[in-house]
Amino acid sequence: MALVSEFLGQLTLSFGSGESTYPTVLPYPDFDPDKDAARIETAIKTKGVDEQTIIDILTKRTYEQRREIAFAYERRAKKDMISALKAALSGSLEAVILGLMKSTSQYDASEIRGSIKGLGTDEETLIEILCSRSSTELQEIKKVYRELFKKDLEKDVSGDTSGDFAKLLLALVETKRDEPSSVVDYEKIDEDARALYDAGVKRKGTDVKTWISIMSERSVPHLQKVFERYKSYSPYDMQESIRKEVKGDLEKSFLTLVQCFENKQLYFANRLQDAMKNKGIKEKVVTRIMVSRCEVDLKKIRSEFKRQHGKSLYQTIAEHSKGDYQMVLLSLCGGDD
Numbered sequence: 001m002a003l004v005s006e007f008l009g010q011l012t013l014s015f016g017s018g019e020s021t022y023p024t025v026l027p028y029p030d031f032d033p034d035k036d037a038a039r040i041e042t043a044i045k046t047k048g049v050d051e052q053t054i055i056d057i058l059t060k061r062t063y064e065q066r067r068e069i070a071f072a073y074e075r076r077a078k079k080d081m082i083s084a085l086k087a088a089l090s091g092s093l094e095a096v097i098l099g100l101m102k103s104t105s106q107y108d109a110s111e112i113r114g115s116i117k118g119l120g121t122d123e124e125t126l127i128e129i130l131c132s133r134s135s136t137e138l139q140e141i142k143k144v145y146r147e148l149f150k151k152d153l154e155k156d157v158s159g160d161t162s163g164d165f166a167k168l169l170l171a172l173v174e175t176k177r178d179e180p181s182s183v184v185d186y187e188k189i190d191e192d193a194r195a196l197y198d199a200g201v202k203r204k205g206t207d208v209k210t211w212i213s214i215m216s217e218r219s220v221p222h223l224q225k226v227f228e229r230y231k232s233y234s235p236y237d238m239q240e241s242i243r244k245e246v247k248g249d250l251e252k253s254f255l256t257l258v259q260c261f262e263n264k265q266l267y268f269a270n271r272l273q274d275a276m277k278n279k280g281i282k283e284k285v286v287t288r289i290m291v292s293r294c295e296v297d298l299k300k301i302r303s304e305f306k307r308q309h310g311k312s313l314y315q316t317i318a319e320h321s322k323g324d325y326q327m328v329l330l331s332l333c334g335g336d337d
């Protein structure tokens with residue numbers, strides 16, 4: 001019975017490839033965009049800015065609702081709400097609020113753009129986004145990227161990276177991954193497991209091309225079974241094999257992929273923990289995960305976090321942040337566990 005009620009208790013929405021979602025930000029029930037817009041207008045005009053009201057409203061409305069508020073705001077104030085928020089807020093709070101004014105795919109596209117434009121590349125951000133998003137999400141990101149920046153994500157990614165790392169990212173962005181099938185193909189599972197072993201641990205050097213094609217083209221449920229099967233060929237599991245065979249950004253990318261295939265929410269929970277394991281907080285990472293996952297699977301990330309680290313995400317954020325930034329993160333977190 002516990003299982004049934006637990007299942008019914010989860011709000012599961014479905015989109016695209018039939019993935020379940022576990023958001024912490026839900027549609028606000030008594031939604032009145034005009035009233036919200038008026039409150040935000042007053043909060044912006046308040047001397048010193050009333051951040052609390054802005055946070056209370058925008059973290060408790062979905063993206064669709066925030067958009068409606070922005071339209072209502074523009075009608076009444078005769079100016080753009082995003083520009084007004086930008087002028088009124090600053091620092092980490094501004095980054096979160098402006099992030100929330102984008103859709104999840106617009107946000108991802110902007111984070112990718114930010115990580116490659118200008119001098120140098122923020123590989124960590126690129127790896128996190130490109131190796132964790134589903135094919136459906138990546139297709140949407142590509143589309144939005146073209147709309148927002150009039151550029152090709154494939155070209156930008158391969159132009160800014162090099163070697164096997166570039167080949168892997170490009171293969172992911174090309175979104176050639178199979179849809180999950182209802183039929184389990186044991187022969188193919190065995191074949192892929194053996195191919196991964198032959199291309200890596202078994203031989204001198206690594207046939208990275210084979211690894212890339214299997215990991216970028218097979219469906220996630222198939223790969224989960226491949227990694228199980230893999231253990232019957234290799235003395236090391238897939239993650240250990242990756243650590244032994246490749247290095248640097250390529251190693252990080254393969255590890256992120258495999259961790260996400262196995263348990264995506266645990267991957268994000270560990271990223272969050274890692275960003276808050278020392279005194280202080282890696283704001284960029286925490287902001288990105290909280291903003292990009294709050295309408296996707298943050299609720300499940302929270303439970304993985306508690307299970308893995310023994311302390312709730314809420315408590316951890318509370319200890320590592322302060323002020324308005326803390327307030328906005330805790331509100332997105334949506335509760336203690």
Ligand SMILES: [Ca+2]
Pocket residue numbers: 199200201202203204205206245
């Ligand atoms: Ca080898």
